Amino acid sequence: MSSRPRLVIFDVDGTLVDSQAHIMAAATRAFEGEGLATPARAAVLGCVGLSLPVLMARIAPEADAGLQARLIAGYRQGYGDLRAEGAEDLSPLYPGARDALDALAGRDDVLLAVATGKSRRGMAHLIAQHGLEGMFQSIQTADDHPSKPSPEMLRACLVETGVDARDATILGDTAFDMEMGRNAGVHALGVTWGYHDKNRLFQGGASEIIDDFTGVIPALERRWRLQ
Template sequence: MSTGLRLVIFDVDGTLVDSQGDIIAAMTLAFEAVGLPVPERNAILGIVGLSLDVAMARLAPDADHLRMVAAYKDAYIALRAQTGAAQSSPLYPGARETLARLNAQPDTLLGVATGKSKRGLDKLIEAHDLEGLFVTQQVADFHPSKPHPSMILQAMTDAGTEPAGTVMIGDTSFDMEMAAAAGVHGFGVSWGYHPISALRAARKVVTDFDDLEAALDDHWRAFP
């Protein structure tokens, strides 16, 4: 039986915040740590959203992935310490306002499903004063990498919602494929790290946060 609740799950990097500067810099240092040439920018951005071990395996199949992951994490922490999370991973225009408006709706719950670690997500939420917004926070520490549906399935369990009342918002093909695997609708965003052409599994692709709110309103009318 339907609970009447709606759950909107957000990806983080490339969807809520633009962290590509630190991601590329940290990945550069990770490749230098094992003496390998650094991949092109688009190749690095193409793996954003995957768990780090899976991302490293895709970018450098024959490398020492454990060493690369450790080097990446150390570099990312150091880079973030230099400027602070709010500056190095700024919210996209309209993100904060949209989150606040959705959170104010009595039947709408918010969640996060990200390839970040719990520590990284906690620091980002604290830096942007987003505490208390997300009733469920799914991170790479406790799940298989996207596009496995585990994060969304656990988020729905936490929130007490059903697939028909759940939407996944993300910028990558991994997010949209994860949504499809979990049996929920996925909305792609155009401002992130994967081209729109890669978001083939998306029900809809939106161009800004105002467009996202309108798309959600239309969706809930079609799937009350």
């Protein structure tokens, strides 16, 4: 393996944490607060990873600008209220995620980062919830960048860590993550335990797909041995 540092960039919702219950509960509060039926679960979860305004435009395309704004505000309020009500267990780490993070963080030749559709506040809460302080050398959120699949979050990770795109991998569960990787010239590794199936991941540009967290480090090492 090269002595160059490697960068592993993680998506969050659907990749590191199983937040579907939290997402659906917040969406339900937002839509019910406006007297509307909540969109189908598959429609909501299929858009996870996009920035909230983009997600809301996709799941409620008939809503005018005013209603869109209220739904976005209602979702954010609902998400925060659920957290304040003690619903932290609505966003657990996926099995094996912590072990993989700890193993990668313990290596001198690997840096870790995050590229997420979450807000800065939401990501800060998640880090505190799971004791991940100091784990990531770069944290990029939807507050500071265009929505995926724009490459801007990944480019910011590369700049902050000083790693070349050829030495970086994005790990994600959606085609949006895979497309973001392709747009940034970053190797894209898809996972099946999140919100998009294998076909969508491959169509998005995944070079390989894994089925559980025990496969993450072997897949990365296979990639690194080829370089």
